[in-house]
Amino acid sequence: MKKVTVLGGGIAGVEAAIHLRKKNFEVTVISNRDYVYIYPISIWVPTGEKTLQDVSVPLAKLAGKHGFRVIVDEVVSIRAAEGTVVLKTWGDYREFDYLVVALGASKLKPQGAAHTLSICGEPGEAAMLHERLETLVQRGQGQIAIGFGGNPQDQSAVRGGPAFEVMFNIDHFLRRRRLRQSFDLTFFAPMESPGARMGTKAVKKMGQMFETLGISTRFGRKIVRFEPDGVVFEDGSVLASDLTMFIPAGAGQKVLRDSGLPLSTAGFIEIDDYCQVPGFDHIYAIGDSAAMRGPEWKAKQGHLAEVMARNVAHNIAVRESGGQNFLGYEEHVGILCVMDSGNGAAYVERDARHEKMILMPFFGHWLKKSWGVYYKLSKMDKIPRLPGM
Ligand SMILES: Cc1cc2nc3c(=O)[nH]c(=O)nc-3n(C[C@H](O)[C@H](O)[C@H](O)COP(=O)(O)OP(=O)(O)OC[C@H]3O[C@@H](n4cnc5c(N)ncnc54)[C@H](O)[C@@H]3O)c2cc1C
The missing domain is CATH 3.50.50.60 (FAD/NAD(P)-binding domain)
Known part of the structure; x- marks a missing residue:
């Protein structure tokens, strides 16, 4: 053998x-x-x-x-x-x-990365994000900044989807706790149009969601460094933040x-x-x-x-x-994801021929949750695998 x-x-x-x-x-x-x-x-x-x-x-x-x-x-x-x-x-x-x-x-290391936590890094960072969020909730107010960066040497190593997901989930979490009005949420990214690889429809819908939910955005500004209390951009502006979740690009x-x-x-x-x-x-x-x-x-x-x-x-x-x-x-090669928002999801699909984004209120959230169960059970051969999955 x-x-x-x-x-x-x-x-x-x-x-x-x-x-x-x-x-x-x-x-x-x-x-x-x-x-x-x-x-x-x-x-x-x-x-x-x-x-x-x-x-x-x-x-x-x-x-x-x-x-x-x-x-x-x-x-x-x-x-x-x-x-x-x-x-x-x-x-x-x-x-x-x-x-x-x-x-x-691996992940690129921007200056001051130690002042951020990533959902795409070591698993322990996800747990720390939870602790930090709970601390802010106990305090009753705060500023949360969530973003992702790019790697000019390889555009395919950029991971933006989970940043959108974490932002929408935190928004939903704060609404459930009746604290949303006491928190400023800002999404930031150095590109002019973050999420563009998911297609133009997706970018448009994401923009509409940010507006509806009252999430501020800072796009198209190069990030210079992270500090304990915020993000410094190339134009000298600073985004104040009590909790910064940042996904550096991969390498x-x-x-x-x-x-x-x-x-x-x-x-x-x-x-x-x-x-x-x-x-x-x-x-x-x-x-x-x-x-x-x-x-x-x-x-x-x-x-x-x-x-x-x-x-x-x-x-x-x-x-x-x-x-x-x-x-x-x-x-x-294509983009396929169910992007969760805490109380729903968006199904995103893109290949050489077409791009689509379908909003799936409520049901989408449970669809993504079911995928997690499917992953675990099918890998243990406890349920049959779906073709191609
Ligand atoms: C938060 C998040 C959400 C995502 N959502 C989606 C999604 O909805 N749909 C989708 O299709 N993709 C999604 N992705 C992308 C997907 O998770 C990755 O593409 C996938 O995990 C890649 O698998 P991999 O095995 O190549 O790498 P990994 O899953 O990162 O596995 C690498 C393994 O190598 C081990 N390893 C690393 N270095 C060493 C070393 N030096 N010695 C020994 N072991 C080592 C690590 O411990 C790890 O077990 C998401 C990614 C993240 C981070």
Whole structure:
């Protein structure tokens, strides 16, 4: 039985491990967390609707169900040419015929980032957002600023959707507590039209929602730094804030820098349509770690990470059997998300042919919640998987 090692036990790594096991490979997942963190449903942690435990699944449970091995350790470097992965505790690790890199992305560090919390960073930050929000609620008033930044070297690494979701959820949370009138909420981003990759309809509807809910905006101003009590912009203006939630754009993981793997300018691993790394026929990269190809509005998303993961399991199996019917990811590049607002959601879909945004009051919120339940149960094979999910 050929051995495949998957680096990273996130959304992409777990999906790859499950599908590689279905193809009868001997699979090891190496990850620095002993759980998969389901980022898309972590948006409810700041408002206390979910705990960190609710949005995680222990890797040991998944491993027991599907028969893969888990090593909880930190990847400190990769020497691709000699087929070695260096782990913090284990040391040099070479027990694989194929390597699948699914380490996710790192985050850019703007000046003063320590004065912000991100919903897209370490899971503990989501819990801290909840604590800080509760403290403000106890105080009875405050100023909350929520925003996201860009990476000029890779537009696909920008993560704006969750910033909108957290903002709308906090607005809804404060209304439920009858405190909304005592809080100033401001959404900020350096681009003129944040959310543009979701399409023009989405941007328009988002603008209307901000207006209806009385959420101020500061768009098109470069962020210079964060301070304990606010955000300083290039034009010298300051946005006062008691709580700043900021999602920096992504970049490639530091451990990839000296790996010898081909990297994009933003540090992501170059791949072909089959997720294989050029020049390394036994190495694949999937999910947020990989440099995506596609239209300029493309975005790193979980649904695409899972397509890549399933394709890689298929492609390695095909290769082993001497076949040629490899599967590509590029035809699946598109934006697909249910953007939650606490009491409803917007369904956003964009591909090469069309863009749509459908508002789903009330029902949308429960649809997204149901997806979280579906994710957990289907990964444990407790319910059948829907086609393509
Ligand atoms: C708040 C939020 C909401 C989102 N909502 C949606 C949505 O609604 N729809 C959608 O499609 N996408 C959504 N996304 C995007 C989606 O979550 C990501 O695209 C997806 O998680 C990528 O999966 P991944 O496995 O590549 O990376 P990750 O899920 O980040 O997993 C990477 C894994 O690698 C591990 N790791 C990292 N470095 C090391 C190291 N040095 N050594 C060992 N292990 C390491 C990490 O611990 C982690 O387990 C959202 C993202 C966020 C943050």
